[in-house]
Amino acid sequence: MRASKSRRQAQILAELDRLPSLRVADLAERLAVSTETIRRDLDELTGQGRLNRTYGGAVRMMNSEPAMNERHALHVVERQRIAAAVVGRLAGARVVMIGSGSTTLHVARQIAADLRDLTVITHGFAIAAALSANASIKVVMAPGEYHAGEGATVGVHTTGFLSNFFADVAVLGASGLTEEGPNDALIESAAVYTAMTRRAARTLVAADHSKFGRMFPARYSGWSEVAELVSDSAPDGAVAAALAAAGVAVTPAP
Missing domain, CATH: 1.10.10.10 (Winged helix-like DNA-binding domain superfamily/Winged helix DNA-binding domain)
Structure with missing residues (x-):
């Protein structure tokens, strides 16, 4: 029995x-x-x-995600590799939207070190601070309600502001990646990422292998709306099949 x-x-x-x-x-x-x-x-x-x-x-079961300050200490080497690979995919971009997050913070630091004459639109305060190290990069900060745990602005003022802009590329992180698409632990942040996806010619998701198969409350886009996934390794199983079906390019960080 x-x-x-x-x-x-x-x-x-x-x-x-x-x-x-x-x-x-x-x-x-x-x-x-x-x-x-x-x-x-x-x-x-x-x-x-x-x-x-x-x-x-x-x-x-919905996963739980550590606070932002705890996430900064996780998978640091993998995220640095991902950031370097992401910057290599931004050739020719003049306007980039960047969502808040620990992986995208590494991307912002790499952009500040390697690129010039770029306009970046973001809602993340740490992202803006990292980019300020490069005087040739113009940073446009989205207004909104400040979310202390995420260190970013969220809400209707943020999404409404983003609707007035257009970007060559949106670079977004994720709390989890399932066969249905990238998702986030914070519903408010997911709404901002959705707005960025809709206002960018190309959306690039930057996420390490620990996000594969993890589900959080808010899916911010389907894979059909994502052009590329940059990660430290390639997913397998249902996630890999969904990416292939949607024609999403998978770039493993070297």
Whole structure:
């Protein structure tokens, strides 16, 4: 009985790796058990932190993300490699939008070191500060409500301001990357990234391998709206298949 339950719950988790959500009735039919048995399984898996219960089913467990100051200390070497690769993809760009984030901060530092005569539109205060080291770079700071945890402006004033501009490239980070697209832990930041994606001729996502397969509350675009992913390694599985289907170029940082 215990082994049977263990196998059944393993199948449920495997299904959630393949699908973003599951319904009790569908699981009961697929696994040839009662709906009450499935509900007990889902309740138990929720208690273990393996998934989230919803009305009538379950969804993948939402990940939690460290605070910005903690994220700066993670995957530093990988992010430096990604930043160098991103700057190499900005040839010919005159106007760039950059979203807030720890990886994009490395990108801003690399831009300040390597590029000249560029206009950068951003909502991240650390991004603007890093770019200020290069006097030839004009920084346009988006207004809005200050989010202390992210060190950036967010809200309707930020997204409305961005709608008045157009960029050659938008460089955006992500909290997670799934087959549905890049996502972010902060709904407010995701809205800003969506606005940047819509106002750029080309969107480039810069994210390290730890983001592959991770799901957070707010998806800010589909892969069809992204031109390129720059990472320290190439994803596999469902994420790789989705990128290929959408024609997204994958650039591994050397």
